[in-house]
Amino acid sequence: MRWPRADYAGSAVDTARRLVGAHLVHEMPEGRTVLRITETEAYGGWYEGRPDDGAHAYRGRTARTEVLFGEPGHAYVYLIYGMYCCFNISCDGEGTAGCVLLRAGEPVEGEELIRQRRGKAKGTALTCGPGRLCLAMAIDRSLYGADLVTGPLYVESGTPCEIEISRRKHIDYATYGREFPWRFTLKGSLWVSR
DNA sequence: CCAGTGATACTCT
DNA sequence: GAGTATCACTGGT
Numbered sequence: 001m002r003w004p005r006a007d008y009a010g011s012a013v014d015t016a017r018r019l020v021g022a023h024l025v026h027e028m029p030e031g032r033t034v035l036r037i038t039e040t041e042a043y044g045g046w047y048e049g050r051p052d053d054g055a056h057a058y059r060g061r062t063a064r065t066e067v068l069f070g071e072p073g074h075a076y077v078y079l080i081y082g083m084y085c086c087f088n089i090s091c092d093g094e095g096t097a098g099c100v101l102l103r104a105g106e107p108v109e110g111e112e113l114i115r116q117r118r119g120k121a122k123g124t125a126l127t128c129g130p131g132r133l134c135l136a137m138a139i140d141r142s143l144y145g146a147d148l149v150t151g152p153l154y155v156e157s158g159t160p161c162e163i164e165i166s167r168r169k170h171i172d173y174a175t176y177g178r179e180f181p182w183r184f185t186l187k188g189s190l191w192v193s194r
Numbered sequence: 195c196c197a198g199t200g201a202t203a204c205t206c207t
Numbered sequence: 208g209a210g211t212a213t214c215a216c217t218g219g220t
Contacts, residue, residue: 041215054215064202082199084216101215120218131216170215193216 003148003155008072008091012042012098013182015091019100020184021161023108026137027152031113033137035105035127036158038191041168042182043088044068044098054168054177057097067145068097075146075153077139084131087139089148089155103169103183104128106191107136129193162187169193 003022008015017040024035043055052058056078057065067076068090076088076099092098105127107114114136118126127136134140139153148154166183185192 043215056215059203062203078215079199079201081214081216082201084199086215088215103215125218129216135217168215173214 001157003073003157005071005073005149007155008089008148009093010091012044012091012100015089015098016040016042016100016182017163017184019089019102019155020163020186022158023156024102024105024137025154025156026139028138031110033110033113034108034156035133035137036108036186036191037102037105037155038186038189039102039104039128039193040184041101041103042098042180042184043101044092044096047176047180047182050176052174052177052180054171054174054180055097055099057099061097065097068099070094071147072098073147073149075139075143075148077134077141077144079141080131085134085140086130087134087137087143101130102133103130104185104191104193105133105136106189124191128191132193 019037019040057068072091074090088099088101090099164185164187165181168183
C-alpha cells in the first residue's frame, strides 16, 4: 500500500526509522523499479538540546531548501559534487524542515532495468550509496518537489524488520550533528553504503 | 588514494 | 554583481 500523507507527518527520526524495510517505487515508461530501503538518515530538528547543524535547512529557508519547509511527503533532490544526486523525503509539519536521506536499498523488482542504468556496477555498488540509489532509480533534479502521495515515485509499506542505529556518514563538518545517532540500517543486511 | 564536476551560499565590492 | 570555498559522492588507481 502506498504511504499516505500522514505517514510522512512525523519527525525526521521517526520517519527515517519507519522507512527502513519499506519499498521505494518508481514507475516510468521504460518500466517499474522497486527497492527495499535498507539505509536512511534523519536531518533537521534537535537532539538532546542541540540543533542539527548538519542539515541543509539549518541556516534557514533558501531557494534550494524551500521544499523542506512545505507539506510533508515531497522529494528533496539536490546535486552533490557537481555530478551526483541525493534523494530525500520531506517530513514533519509545515514550517519544520525535517527530511530523510535515502542512502541504500536492495533490488526487489526491475533489476534488469537497474543494471542497465548502472552500467559496470558490481555487487552492492548497484544500489548502495545515496548517489548510486538515485542512478539506479532514475531520480534526478527534475523530481525536485515531486509529491510522493500522488506521483510516479512513492513509498509502499514493506515487511516489519529489525533496525540498527549508528552515526550519520560524512558530516564531520557539523559541530553538533556529527554525533547524532540518526542513521538507520536494516539489521544484518549487506545492502548498505560504505 | 584522489580527481572530477557544478550548483549553492557565502563574502566582499 | 563578481569571486570563491565547499560539498549528506563515486569510480578507477
